[in-house]
Amino acid sequence: MSENQNPQGPSRDVTRHDGHGTVAQTDRFVDPGVPEHRPRLTDTDPKAAKRNERIIAILFAVSCLGTIGSIVAYFAVRPDGTTPGVRLSTVLLGVAIAVSLFGIGFAAVHWAKTLMSNKEYVEERHSSSSSDEVRGVVQQGFKDGLEDSGIARRPVLKGAVVSALALFPLTIAVPLVSSVGGDWNVGKFRHTLWKKGTRLAYDPSGRPIKAADLTVGSVAHVIPDVPAEERESHEWITEKAKAVVLLVRMDPRDHKRDHREGASYDGIVAYSKICTHVGCPVALYEQQTHHLLCPCHQSTFDISDGSKVVFGPAKRPLPQLPITVDSEGYLVAEDDFNEPIGPSYWERLK
Amino acid sequence: MKALAARRHHRLAPVVLLLLALLVTGGVYAALDPSPAQADTASTADIETGKKLFQANCATCHGPNAEGTTEAPSLVGVGAAAVDFQVSTGRMPMQMNGPQAEAKPRQMDEEQTAALAAFVASLGAGPAIPTDEQVDGSKGDPANGMALFRTNCAMCHNAVGAGGALSEGKFAPPLFDTSERNVYQAMLTGPQSMPVFNDANITPDEKRDIIAFLDEQDQGSAGGLALGSLGPVSEGLWAWIIGIGLIIGGAVWIGAKSS
Numbered sequence: 001m002s003e004n005q006n007p008q009g010p011s012r013d014v015t016r017h018d019g020h021g022t023v024a025q026t027d028r029f030v031d032p033g034v035p036e037h038r039p040r041l042t043d044t045d046p047k048a049a050k051r052n053e054r055i056i057a058i059l060f061a062v063s064c065l066g067t068i069g070s071i072v073a074y075f076a077v078r079p080d081g082t083t084p085g086v087r088l089s090t091v092l093l094g095v096a097i098a099v100s101l102f103g104i105g106f107a108a109v110h111w112a113k114t115l116m117s118n119k120e121y122v123e124e125r126h127s128s129s130s131s132d133e134v135r136g137v138v139q140q141g142f143k144d145g146l147e148d149s150g151i152a153r154r155p156v157l158k159g160a161v162v163s164a165l166a167l168f169p170l171t172i173a174v175p176l177v178s179s180v181g182g183d184w185n186v187g188k189f190r191h192t193l194w195k196k197g198t199r200l201a202y203d204p205s206g207r208p209i210k211a212a213d214l215t216v217g218s219v220a221h222v223i224p225d226v227p228a229e230e231r232e233s234h235e236w237i238t239e240k241a242k243a244v245v246l247l248v249r250m251d252p253r254d255h256k257r258d259h260r261e262g263a264s265y266d267g268i269v270a271y272s273k274i275c276t277h278v279g280c281p282v283a284l285y286e287q288q289t290h291h292l293l294c295p296c297h298q299s300t301f302d303i304s305d306g307s308k309v310v311f312g313p314a315k316r317p318l319p320q321l322p323i324t325v326d327s328e329g330y331l332v333a334e335d336d337f338n339e340p341i342g343p344s345y346w347e348r349l350k
Numbered sequence: 351m352k353a354l355a356a357r358r359h360h361r362l363a364p365v366v367l368l369l370l371a372l373l374v375t376g377g378v379y380a381a382l383d384p385s386p387a388q389a390d391t392a393s394t395a396d397i398e399t400g401k402k403l404f405q406a407n408c409a410t411c412h413g414p415n416a417e418g419t420t421e422a423p424s425l426v427g428v429g430a431a432a433v434d435f436q437v438s439t440g441r442m443p444m445q446m447n448g449p450q451a452e453a454k455p456r457q458m459d460e461e462q463t464a465a466l467a468a469f470v471a472s473l474g475a476g477p478a479i480p481t482d483e484q485v486d487g488s489k490g491d492p493a494n495g496m497a498l499f500r501t502n503c504a505m506c507h508n509a510v511g512a513g514g515a516l517s518e519g520k521f522a523p524p525l526f527d528t529s530e531r532n533v534y535q536a537m538l539t540g541p542q543s544m545p546v547f548n549d550a551n552i553t554p555d556e557k558r559d560i561i562a563f564l565d566e567q568d569q570g571s572a573g574g575l576a577l578g579s580l581g582p583v584s585e586g587l588w589a590w591i592i593g594i595g596l597i598i599g600g601a602v603w604i605g606a607k608s609s
Contacts, residue, residue, distance in 0.1 A: 040608050083569040091574050113608040202551060204497045213550030217540050220551050221501045248545070283505040286516060286543040293517055295505055300517060311517070 034120045042114045052114040056107050063103025070096035189340045189348075192224075192243040194321060199225035200247060200270065200331040203240075206231060208330045214249040214268060219285050222247045222270065224333075242341055244273040245321050246283055247331070248303060250290060259306035260338060263322035268331070270321040271307050274342040275299055277314040292318075315344070393468075400469025403462055407443045416473055428539065429476020430467035435535035437463045439528075449519030450542050477538045477548075484554055485530040490562030498556055499563050502547060510567045512579040516543055526568065530561050 042049040073092035079085055129135075151158050199208040203223040214220065222245040223231075230236060252267035263269070271292070275282045280296035290304035299312030307317040319341050322334035340348055357363065405414060411422035418424030425433075436442035440454040458466065467479065483489070500509070506522035508514050513524035520543050525533060534557055540546030552560070570576055577584040 042608070083566070083572045086572040087570065087574060090572070094574070109604050113604075113606075118608070203501050205556070210550065213548070215546055215548050217546040218548055218551060219545035281505065284516060284522075285545050286520065287540055287545045288543055289517075291517060295514075298517070 034122065037119060040114065040118060043118075049115065052110070056111045056115070059103050059107035059110065061103075063100050063107065066096050066098070066100030066103055070100060072096075186345065189242075189342070189345065192336055192341065193226065193239045194224055194243055194245075194333045194336045196333065196335055197326070198333045199326070200245070200323065200333065201225040203244065209247070210329045211265065211268060211325045211331050212329055214247070216249055216251050216267070217287050218249050219287070220247040221245075221273070221283065242274070244281065245270045246273045246285065246292065247323075248285060248290075250304060254290060254304050256304050257306045259317045259320040260322060263320045263334075265323050265325060265331070268323065269303055270323045270331075270333075271301070271303055271318040272321065272337060272341040274318075275314060276316040276318060277312070277343060279342045282318065396465045396468040397472050399462075400465035400467070400472075403458070403466050404469055407457075408466075411444070416470060425470050425473065427474035427476045428470060430471040430479045431477040431535040432539040432541065433467040433470045434463060434479045435532055435539060435541055437466055439532055441541070450521070453523065477535075480531060480534045480538070480554075482531075484558060485534045485561060487530055487558065487561040487565035490555070490558035490560070492559065492562040492566045494556065495559035495561070495563030498552060499560050502552065503560070506544075508579065508581075510579045511564050525564055528564075530565070533561055533564060534558075 042052055070093055073089070073096050077085075077089045077092055079089040146152075151161075200220075200222045201208050201224065203221045206223070206225070206228060208225050209220060209222065223240055224243050226236075231240075247268065247270045249268045255264065255267050255269070258264050258269070259271070273281050273283055275294045275296065277294065277297055277299050280294050282292050282294040282299070282301065284293035284295055285291075285303075286293065290302060291310065292301040292303050292307070294300070294312065294314065297313050299314035300310050301307040301314070301318055302310045303318075307320065309315070309317060319337040319339050321337060323331050324334050326332045404412075404416065408416070408425075411419060412425055413419045413422075416425040418426075433442075436451075437458050438456055440456040441451040443457055444451045445454065456463075470476075471478070499507075499511075503511075506514055506516065507525055508522075511525035513522050515521050522544070528536075536544060537547040537552060537557055537560070538549075547557075549557075571579070577588055
């Protein structure tokens with residue numbers, strides 16, 4: 001404990017002159033020091049101390065009960081695989097463990113606050129550097145080592161050790177950068193699985209879609225028709241992410257304009273489902289207004305009018321997939337998208 | 351018993367037995383036969399009642415012959431399923447114009463709804479009311495239903511069917527309290543902003559799988575408090591207000607001097 005004493009010498013008071021006379025001003029506050037210590041009720045009243053001791057003991061006892069409760073809950077209520085069973089088990093375990101931990105925490109804090117000493121201590125900082133003597137020894141050690149290695153006299157060794165040490169990080173850096181970069185071919189953003197003659201299929205079942213099956217007002221979530229085993233492959237999810245299409249049939253009288261000339265078929269339009277803003281799947285289709293809404297940032301496309309952006313941050317219409325009908329009545333793509341799908345990137349040039 | 355035994359050879363005995371057998375057979379048949387679906391019971395009388403109800407309650411907007419007006423669409427060919435969905439959820443007759451017709455306590459009872467459905471179905475072919483068998487979620491596959499729901503429904507109705515907002519005051523309603531029959535009918539007919547998912551797009555079996563998935567959601571979340579299943583909005587509110595509030599309270603308590 002220390003009394004409040006200003007360790008610095010006389011304070012640097014300044015005297016200022018203004019128009020009316022001389023005003024003495026101090027540029028620093030006087031350190032008010034540690035406030036006077038006031039004893040707590042538990043310091044003066046043994047009854048209060050006893051009462052708080054009991055409270056702390058009860059809190060610890062509550063914690064013990066919580067621990068026992070959690071073990072009982074673990075053995076008595078096993079998750080049985082049903083949703084309510086799992087929930088009951090989780091909730092019981094969680095509550096019991098919470099009681100157990102909070103009991104210890106509350107008791108410890110209450111103990112420290114009411115019974116442990118609350119006198120104010122001041123601990124002065126001390127220098128964290130080593131003594132000059134110790135520093136001298138260490139420096140001498142380095143010097144001796146350097147002298148002993150003879151590196152100053154053997155320049156070949158100097159070059160060799162620097163080369164070896166400098167090259168070693170490449171063993172980590174090269175594989176790391178190579179795997180992060182992976183594939184720098186941005187050209188593949190321009191192409192999807194769609195090509196002339198690929199049938200449109202329902203997602204996720206993979207059944208091909210007949211034009212006649214789409215009634216007016218229908219919407220279908222579409223993937224390219226590929227063999228089922230390809231849909232199980234690792235690459236599929238990447239390709240699917242680029243190729244998904246939303247297929248809508250509207251009354252041909254409502255259909256004002258295609259985004260890509262002649263891409264629709266009898267009121268059936270197929271637009272990429274990847275938002276041109278940041279690539280969320282745009283799929284909230286309002287049947288009555290023909291508005292397609294992106295759930296992430298509320299970009300809204302009017303797909304009766306060439307998927308024109310009518311609201312929100314998207315900058316371009318959604319790319320349109322040109323479709324027609326094959327000899328068996330199934331919807332097929334006439335071509336791939338003629339522009340990159342999804343959000344902008346540097347090399348998009350469009 | 352003796353009297354009965356004596357009359358066994360009475361010449362009317364076979365007739366009495368035959369009558370008894372017919373009665374028993376008829377009674378058992380009546381008790382065990384499943385009641386036929388509503389759509390099949392549409393009689394001329396039903397259609398007449400439906401027409402009267404229609405002219406009293408619906409014709410103002412939909413036109414005297416359901417041909418549609420500038421206010422409301424034509425009902426020719428929408429089918430009994432659409433009528434049953436709109437009327438049994440109370441969406442129709444509509445209370446007032448708004449962004450969309452909202453569900454409210456139904457204005458027509460079962461019989462009136464059936465009569466209206468029969469009348470509208472008589473105007474032109476359209477989807478019929480699904481049978482109890484078709485909408486029985488316990489016969490569906492909830493796992494397949496989840497895959498279908500995720501692709502076709504979740505973007506508007508939320509991952510577990512808690513509903514969500516659309517544009518300009520329209521919204522996709524929560525599905526927790528929607529009956530299995532209404533869920534099926536909504537997919538089939540595409541009411542209001544919702545697109546149509548006909549039987550070629552989502553087959554009747556797949557529709558039942560979706561219902562099975564939605565039935566599973568009635569049990570709530572295995573993790574405990576779902577906070578309305580609304581995702582980051584309610585969870586963020588909970589974490590920021592209640593969670594951080596508790597932490598601040600704890601810090602203040604630990605730092606406060608004991609009296």
